[in-house]
Amino acid sequence: MRVGRLQGTDGRIKTRGRRRLVTGTALLAVLCTAGVAYPDGHHARRVQPSVTRESDWRGVTEILGHRGVLVDHRAYGVGFPRADLDVVSKGQHVKAIGSFVSFIRYPDRQTMMMGELAVTERETRKVLDVLNAHGISQTSVHKHLFTQRPALWWVHFHALGRDPLHMARGLKAALNATGTPAVSGTPKKVALALDRKAVDQALGARGRAQGRVYKVTFARNETVADHGRVLPRMTGATSALIFQPVGGGKALLNGDIVVIAKEAPAVMKALRRGGVDIVSFHSHMLTDEPRLFFLHVWAVGDPVRMATKLRGVIRHTNVSAAATVMP
Numbered sequence: 589m590r591v592g593r594l595q596g597t598d599g600r601i602k603t604r605g606r607r608r609l610v611t612g613t614a615l616l617a618v619l620c621t622a623g624v625a626y627p628d629g630h631h632a633r634r635v636q637p638s639v640t641r642e643s644d645w646r647g648v649t650e651i652l653g654h655r656g657v658l659v660d661h662r663a664y665g666v667g668f669p670r671a672d673l674d675v676v677s678k679g680q681h682v683k684a685i686g687s688f689v690s691f692i693r694y695p696d697r698q699t700m701m702m703g704e705l706a707v708t709e710r711e712t713r714k715v716l717d718v719l720n721a722h723g724i725s726q727t728s729v730h731k732h733l734f735t736q737r738p739a740l741w742w743v744h745f746h747a748l749g750r751d752p753l754h755m756a757r758g759l760k761a762a763l764n765a766t767g768t769p770a771v772s773g774t775p776k777k778v779a780l781a782l783d784r785k786a787v788d789q790a791l792g793a794r795g796r797a798q799g800r801v802y803k804v805t806f807a808r809n810e811t812v813a814d815h816g817r818v819l820p821r822m823t824g825a826t827s828a829l830i831f832q833p834v835g836g837g838k839a840l841l842n843g844d845i846v847v848i849a850k851e852a853p854a855v856m857k858a859l860r861r862g863g864v865d866i867v868s869f870h871s872h873m874l875t876d877e878p879r880l881f882f883l884h885v886w887a888v889g890d891p892v893r894m895a896t897k898l899r900g901v902i903r904h905t906n907v908s909a910a911a912t913v914m915p
Contacts, residue, residue, distance in 0.1 A: 634877075635817045637662045638693045648691060651756040652763075653770055662820040664691045669799070670706050672767045677736040680840050680888065683800040684830050685740070687768065689759060690823050691752055699752040700817060701759065702745065702824060704872070707766050709739035714765045719745055722758025727874045732884045733842070734867055744872045748815060781833040782891055790895035791829070791902070793909030802831045804895075806907035808846060813877045824873065825880055827907055829898060831891050839891035841898075842867075844882045847905055852881060854904040862897030863887060 645664040649655055656666035669686040676682070689703035701724070707715050712729075719726060728744040745762075747755045782802055788794045795804035805826050811818055812825040819825060830843040841864070847855050852869070859866055868884040887894055 633816070634811070634813045635694050635696065637818055637820055638695055640664065640693050644693070645691060645752075647753050648756045651753060651760055652689075653760075659822050660820055662692060663823045665689070665823075668763060668768050669771065670766075670768060671771055672769050673708070673738065673740075675733070675736055675738070675740065677733045678886075678888075680834060682733065682736070682840070682842065683832055684798075684803075684842065687763070691755075692817075692820060692823065693752075694817055697750050698748055698817075699750070699755065700815070701747045701752065701755045702814070702873075705743045705745065705762060705766070707741055707743060709741060711766045712741050712743070715743060715762050718762045718765050719743070719758065722755075722761060723747060723749075724755065724758050724762070728870060728872050730870050731868055732844070734865075734886060746814070746873070748817075781835070782831060782839060786892045787831060787895045790892050791899050795829075795831075800832060803843075804829045804831075805910045806902060806905075807910035808880070809906045809908055810878060812880070814873050815875050822910055824876070826910065827902065827905065829885075829895075831894075833891075834888065838889055839894070841887040841889075841891075841894050842885060844884045845901065845905065846907070847881050847883065848878050849881065851905050852883070855883060855901055858897075858901040858904055859883065859885060862894075862901060863889070864894070864897065864901070 639661045640658065641661070642658050645656065645658070648664065652666055654666045654668060656664050658664050665688060667686055667688045673685055674681060675685050685706050687703065687705040689701060692700045694700070705715060716726060724745050724747045726743055727746050730742055731740065732742055733740065749755060776799060777797065778800055780797055780800070780802055784795065784797070784802055787802065791804055793804050793806065795802050805828050807821045808825040813819060814824065825846055827845040828843040829841065832840040834840050845855060856866060865886040866883055867886050869881060871881050873880065
């Protein structure tokens with residue numbers, strides 16, 4: 589609806605085209621229903637995600653060639669391990685390298701697609717061009733690791749529309765511009781030289797083995813929205829701590845911790861006091877509410893001692909332990 593000029597003092601607005609009068613109250617109702625954004629970046633009404641079934645995402649699965657996981661019947665997540673790469677950072681072979689995507693459906697028949705692509709430096713330019721050609725926005729481009737071989741970048745992306753198959757085709761085209769292999773999105777189970785119970789006890793949360801790493805996840809307790817649409821709890825707003833056994837009773841720690849602005853200083857201080865390096869500090873989304881930032885971390889040492897230090901770090905953030913089920 590295109591709105592013309594305001595007339596009189598009774599709050600009535602004359603619209604062009606049909607030349608009908610709409611009261612200020614009625615217009616506000618229309619804006620709220622549509623989830624229109626106001627100048628301050630907030631939305632009149634947040635749209636809740638719809639409940640879906642795995643069968644609703646069959647077409648997406650067929651296009652991507654990877655089977656995903658439906659979390660809480662609201663977010664369909666698919667992982668794409670970069671099993672083609674042998675990534676070395678600071679002398680350590682890093683195993684938890686991959687891309688992922690989440691699809692979320694809403695009652696107004698819109699579907700949100702969001703996630704990140706792990707790409708080599710040589711692949712980056714072409715991937716960005718392919719995403720743009722398919723109408724998929726990039727919301728952040730950054731690094732998760734210190735100096736690494738091969739050089740890697742992580743591209744966060746976002747799309748919103750009525751045709752999830754169209755979005756999936758665009759994502760598939762971007763994946764085809766990389767060396768990402770056509771393998772299952774679910775890592776194979778392997779024996780881990782890690783005292784998982786002790787790590788869980790030290791962190792105060794239960795993790796889950798994913799391939800050659802052990803992942804512990806914490807989710808924000810606030811309701812988080814992007815583009816005025818509520819994100820399911822395990823989507824886009826989690827702290828993921830990844831422990832990878834490297835021999836000699838030690839583990840490589842990497843992953844990220846999600847914070848809001850006022851939490852960041854205390855978290856950064858606590859990380860450094862605990863001997864954990866901060867690799868990167870950035871955002872992943874453009875219109876998230878509340879505004880979220882991510883601290884990517886790195887350390888090598890005794891996994892239980894690191895977990896104990898991290899528990900003190902996590903206490904500075906408004907999160908709680910969550911089941912690690914996303915890719």
